[in-house]
Amino acid sequence: MHATRRDFLAAAAGSAAALALTPYAAYARLGRAGAPLRILVLGGTGFLGPHCIEACLARGHHVTTFNRGKTEKRTGHTFEDQANVTKLHGNRDPEKAAEETEPEGPDNPKGLAQLAEGEWDAVIDTSGYYPRIVRASAELLAPRVGQYVFISSLSAYGDNSTPGDDETAAVGTMEDPTVENMGDQFQNYGPLKALCEQAAEAAFPGRTTNVRPGYIVGPGDPTDRFTYWPLRIARGGEVLAPGAATDPVMWIDVRDLAEWIVLAIEQKHVGFFNAIGPEGGSTMGAMLDACKKASEQDPALTWVPAEFLESQQVSLPIWVPAEGEYAGFHTRSNAKAVAAGMTFRDPVLTCRDTLDWFPKELERRIRVTGEMMAEAEKAGKPAPQMGDPTQLRAGIPPEREAEVLEAWRKQQG
Secondary structure, three states: OOOOOOHHHHHHHOOOOOOOOOOOOOOOOHHHOOOOOOEEEEEOOOOOOHHHHHHHHOOEEEEEEEEEOOOOHHHOOOOOOOEEEEEEEEEOOOOOOOOOOOOOEEEEEEEEHHHHHOOOOEEEEEOOOOOOOOOOHHHHHHHHHEEEEEEHHHHEEEOOOOOOOOOOEEOOOOOOOOOOOOOOOOOHHHHHHHHHHHHHHHHOOOOEEEEEEEEEEEEOOOOOOOHHHHHHHHHHHOEEEEOOOOOOOOOEEEHHHHHHHHHHHHOOEEEEEEEEEEEOOOOOOHHHHHHHHOOOOOOOOOOOHHHHHHHHHOOOOOOOOOOOHHHHOOOOOOHHHHOOOOOOOOHHHHHHHHHHHHHHHHHHHHHHHHHHHHHHHHHOOOOOOOOOOOOOOOOOOOOHHHHHHHHHHHOOO
C-alpha cells in the first residue's frame, strides 16, 4: 500500500486518541520491590526507555525522566498520568542548553543544570552516543547517584570473527576519539559506544553497569528489522529465507531487557554484560518456526545461500552469514548476564505480541508523517524528506522477493 501526501495530511487531522499506541504488556508479573528506589532515566521516550520506565513503575520505584520533550510528541510516551514519574525537560549536551532570550520549555529546554541538586539510587542512560556528552552527565551525577547503567551495544566489540566470545573481548577503537558523527558507513557507532562506556566508568568507578544488547526486538521496535519476519510469515506465500536453517541468530525481547535492567539496579550488578538471548542461542530456522506458530501460518520456506543473495545485492534483516568476519556475530556468550538473573520469554510470545502491536504502530507512523508535513506546510517550509510510512523500514519488498526467488529457481534448473 502506498499513501499519498493527501492521505498523510488527512491522517494528521484525525483523532490522536483514536490512533493511540497499543499499550505495552503489563510488567505485573515482576511484583513489587521490597523498597522503592529513585531512578533517573536519561531519554526514556523512544523504544527501550519506555519499557524501562514501565518495569520500574511495576516494581514500585519512582522515576525521573530527563529529555528534550520532543520525541515523546511523536511516540506518545508521555507518562502524563503516572504519579510516580517526575518529568524534566533539558538538553543533555552542555553546548545546547536553552537560550536565555527564549522561554524555557520542551522546544527550548535547559541543560544538565536541572540535575545538579537531585539525588537518585541509579541512573539509566538510554540516549548516550558520544563520550563528551556521557562524560558531562556522569561527572555531574557521580556525587549524588549510586549506580550508572549505560546502554551500550554489542557493536562496541572490535571483532566478530570468533564464535562464543564473552565480555573480555577487545572493543573497537577510533583514530580520533573526539569525532562526533557515525561515519558514512556507520562505522563509528561501535567505537563511540565503547568510549561512552569508558567515560561512564571513569566517573563511576566500580559503580557502572555497561549493558551490551544486540538486536532489541518486540513491541515498540522502530527499525522493523525483527518485525519484518513475523509480518512476512503471516502474509503467507513462498518465503525467501536467507542462508540455512541452522545459521545462528540471537536477539532479546525489549521487555526481558527492561526487566533485567531493573533487576541489575536492585541487586547492584556492575561490570559488562552481553544482553542477548535466547539463553542457549537460536537459529534462523527456529526463529521462523516461532513466527509460524505466532501467526498460525505455515508458508513454504525457500532457503537461499549467502553467495546467491550477495550476487542479487539482497540483504535480509537480523541474519548474517555465519562465517569469516561474522562467524561470531550471533554466538556471543550471555552466560554472565544469565548468571546475574537475565531470563528470556518464549520467542513465540515475542512474535505474537509484535504482530498484535504493529497495526496501531502503522497508524501512528501515518499520523506522525502527516503531522510533520502539515507543520512544514503551515510554516512555509519544504516538506521533510521522509519515506512512505506504510512501508516496512527493513526487509525486502514483495515484488523484489519474487524476482530473487524466480532467479534462484532458474539457477537451480
